[in-house]
Amino acid sequence: MEEKNATGELEQQQQELTFECPKCGGKAIYEHEVNYENIYVFENGEIEIGDDRWESEKVKYSCGECSWTIVDEDNCIIRDEPSLIRWLRKEPKIARDERGEDHGEVKWESDQQYDIPYLQPGQLRFVCPNCGGEQLDAGYYTATYVFDQDGFVEYPKTYGGDYKHFRCNACRWIVEDEEYGQFNDPEILVPWLKANCDQNRD
Numbered sequence: 001m002e003e004k005n006a007t008g009e010l011e012q013q014q015q016e017l018t019f020e021c022p023k024c025g026g027k028a029i030y031e032h033e034v035n036y037e038n039i040y041v042f043e044n045g046e047i048e049i050g051d052d053r054w055e056s057e058k059v060k061y062s063c064g065e066c067s068w069t070i071v072d073e074d075n076c077i078i079r080d081e082p083s084l085i086r087w088l089r090k091e092p093k094i095a096r097d098e099r100g101e102d103h104g105e106v107k108w109e110s111d112q113q114y115d116i117p118y119l120q121p122g123q124l125r126f127v128c129p130n131c132g133g134e135q136l137d138a139g140y141y142t143a144t145y146v147f148d149q150d151g152f153v154e155y156p157k158t159y160g161g162d163y164k165h166f167r168c169n170a171c172r173w174i175v176e177d178e179e180y181g182q183f184n185d186p187e188i189l190v191p192w193l194k195a196n197c198d199q200n201r202d
C-alpha cells in the first residue's frame with residue numbers, strides 16, 4: 001500500500017508550480033531577508049560576529065532577473081512562503097487577521113540567554129540607551145535564490161548583503177545618531193559607541 005507523508009505531498013504540489021515574471025518573463029525568484037547577528041565592535045573599526053545565534057526576518061520576494069518585487073492582487077508585498085505558494089497557484093490570499101499576528105515572519109532564535117562576553121582588547125562596549133542591554137546586533141540584507149523554472153530549489157544559495165541597521169538585542173531599539181539618524185555604516189558605529197556608551201570614555 002502506498003503511503004504519502006505530508007512532506008511528500010508538499011513536494012509534489014510544489015513541483016507543479018511555475019513562475020513567470022509579469023515584467024520580464026523571468027523564471028527565478030529571490031527571497032530577501034534581514035539577518036541579525038550579535039557583533040563585537042573594536043576601536044580600529046573591525047567587527048567580529050559574536051556567536052552562532054542569529055535571527056532572520058523575511059522581507060520580500062523578487063524576480064531573479066529584473067528584481068521586480070512580487071506583490072499580491074491587492075498590491076501588497078508577499079513576505080512568506082505559504083503566501084508565495086498561494087500566489088503561484090493563483091489562489092486567493094488569506095487576510096492577515098485570519099492568519100494570526102505572527103504569520104509571515106519566520107524566526108529562528110535561540111531561547112538561551114547568552115552571557116555578556118568579557119571585553120577583548122580594543123573592544124568597545126555597547127550599552128543600550130533604551131534598556132541597558134549590552135548585546136549589539138547587526139542586521140543585514142541577504143538575497144537567496146529559492147525558485148527556478150523547475151520550482152523550489154533544493155539548496156538555495158545566499159548572497160550576503162549590505163547592512164540595514166544596528167540594534168539592541170534585548171529591546172530591538174535601533175541605534176541612531178543625532179546627525180545621521182538610523183545608520184548602516186559600520187564606520188559611524190565606532191564614534192557612536194565612544195560618544196554614547198559611558199564605559200568607552202576615557
Ligand SMILES: [Zn+2]
Pocket residue numbers: 021022023024025026063064065066067068
Ligand atoms: Zn522579471
Ligand SMILES: [Zn+2]
Pocket residue numbers: 128129130131132133168169170171172173
Ligand atoms: Zn535595549
